[in-house]
Amino acid sequence: MTLHVDTPAPARSRVPRRSPGHRGSGRGGGLARFDLRATPYFLVSPYFLLFAVFGVFPLGYTLWVSLYDWELAGDKSFIGIDNYISLITDATFWNAVVNTLAMFVISTVPQLVLALILANALNKRIRGRLFFRLGVLLPMITSVVAVAVVFTQLYGRDYGMINWFLGLFGVDAINWQNESWTAWIAISTMVDWRWTGYNAIILLAAMQTIPKDLYEAAALDGASARRQFWQITIPMLRPTIIFIVFISTIGGLTLFTEPVLFDGNPTMAGGATGQYQTVAMFIVKEAFRDFDFGYAAAAAWLLFALILIGTLINYSFTRRIGGNK
């Protein structure tokens, strides 16, 4: 909640410069000053009110619930941090964590690299540039459910197109849901199909803000296109890369819809032995399949901690991009 402190700060310093006449003119001046001070808060308040109701309150309530042995429509009793203790010794939970991290890495790394390459290509003078730029965004406007349903059918064991295609080369039908790594790959392709274009467009927008004269100067100095890309484009994109890495980290660690639909039915089990159960699925399973609210709430808080750690690690990596700028 310290975020909005910055916003009024410049306004305060601007007051004397912009309206010197109001200084020390008694009550009216006080009101005006109050107006100048309070209005920005007032104007940004809707966001914070909504955030308090739909963000802070559920967050706190979840914490409170996590301290109880709380059954949906049943009994509840205070048990302190017992839920957290059982969670960190629960192999199912850690299995979900491993699945989530694995799918995050398998999907995000190629996705960002591909997005960078795509953005660089779209930044060139090519024919039908607008068409291609809009084209990479198309998967974004497709419902994630539709994407997952279609991909799950493509990956079907008996009647799926991918196995049919592999069968042409004599590969036996793969049961994609059966092994962790095949399921991870299948789910990662769904994520990538949907988000690569989105990241590419954000990177493209950032690329277009890089001053052309930097490239011209580099070209004059004899830098190759490749060198320009690594020495100018990438360092200048750093803030944007940090942003998309954050977004991808959060998206990746809360992965839910794709693996749920990949399972065929919403049992949230993520395969017979949880081969692709993510932490988000684990939470929903505990809360709404096994009706153990307290346990699910504790898992939600651990996921929150996980995301916090993941984001900080990624931040410390990405801020190094482009050397000591």
Place this chain on the structure above:
Amino acid sequence: MLNTKRHGTLAAVVVMTAAALAVTSCSSSEPAKNTAASGGSASEPVTITVQTFGGGANFGYKKAVETWNASHPNIQIKHENPTDRFEDVFLPQLLQRLQAGSGAADVVGIDEGAMGLMKARPQFFADLAEYGLDKRKSDFPAAKWENGINKDGKLFALGTDIGGMAMCYRKDLFEKAGLPGERDEVTKLWPDWTTFMEVGKKFQAANPGKGDPKFLDGPNTLYNVLLSQEAPKNGNVNYFDKNNQLILESNPAVKTSFETVKTFSQAGMTAKLASFTPPWNAALKKGGFAVMGCPAWMVGVIKDNSGPGNSGKWDVAGVPGGAGNWGGSYLAITKQSKHPKEAAEVLNYLTGKEGHVMAFQEANAFPSSIPAQEDPAVKDLKSDYFNNAPTGQIFGESVKGLLPVFLGEKHAQVKTSVEKVLEGMDQGSIPYDQAWQKFVEAGVKAAG
């Protein structure tokens, strides 16, 4: 904007709070829908909402509701069927609305598997004896009636349908494999599970190819048939004893059913499909397997999923190993209902002879009430989709002498978890020699 370190950290906070929002949204319940009726005084027309679940014709209430509404202008039924999935969609939503104290329908459908859970929560349901429905006792077999009495000894639910047990098979695939296709001959082929295995071997020998149909769909349906037959042999309990203690590991009914499923799976007779999944539906349509355990309601499921193109290819035969029951549902009145008296009238009608008969005709939901079972409209009903199989007679035979099987409070959760292990074993992600151990572990965890 993110160039300085400080702003970067701030941005991180923004992003992380957004993440927190995403996480917490998992735990917030869906907005409760107000289904309360409009009327205040008794003279005004009252709307009674009835919520059920199930695919296709689900509870088969379309005609029954229309008939009632035409003759009862003051009590109008509004029937809703929000989902085809009970354990993982309908039940969690119902529990949330019960706890919230609003949003649940006046009359709700409950699957047999969750009756243990609901019996333990008498605070959410109206006492049907207050509206005179305890007089209906003689209409129902003990197996059905006793499940509707909660832990306080109050009647809170009345039976709709009952599963019974038969085997549905693909007549065309049987004949192609050189087996008899006629239903009486098929029934004679498999008096018990050993002979059933022999038939399976013959069928599989005639279908050796990779793309050829398998004998069975997968482990789930077979397992449920077996357990329904084994439980009555072992004290009428399956996962829990009558004190709600988990006996999954020690109950021979569970172990026997498990071992039989394992044998069929190891013999390569299953299409390795999990029931009620899209690939299972696809295999129903494309003839991916030939036989499936078939309670009465499954007849409707097969018809809906196989589609009109397969009409006449399916038939119904007797089940190896004798009678059993899988599934069947109940109707209860929620305490939050504003018109429990009118709701009780509706419940009485839907679980009465007339309602039961119409539901059977519409959805093949075999009536649990005795007067309806004895009605010629039920007894003599034939299913044209299933080669004119006399489903009324077949299922009527299969429910005779059924005993009430006790289902524990967490039956539904344990059932879902252990069946997942069966699927994993069948599909190869769990080795056969570790499957029983995993099976027990999954059950213990779900019950905990």
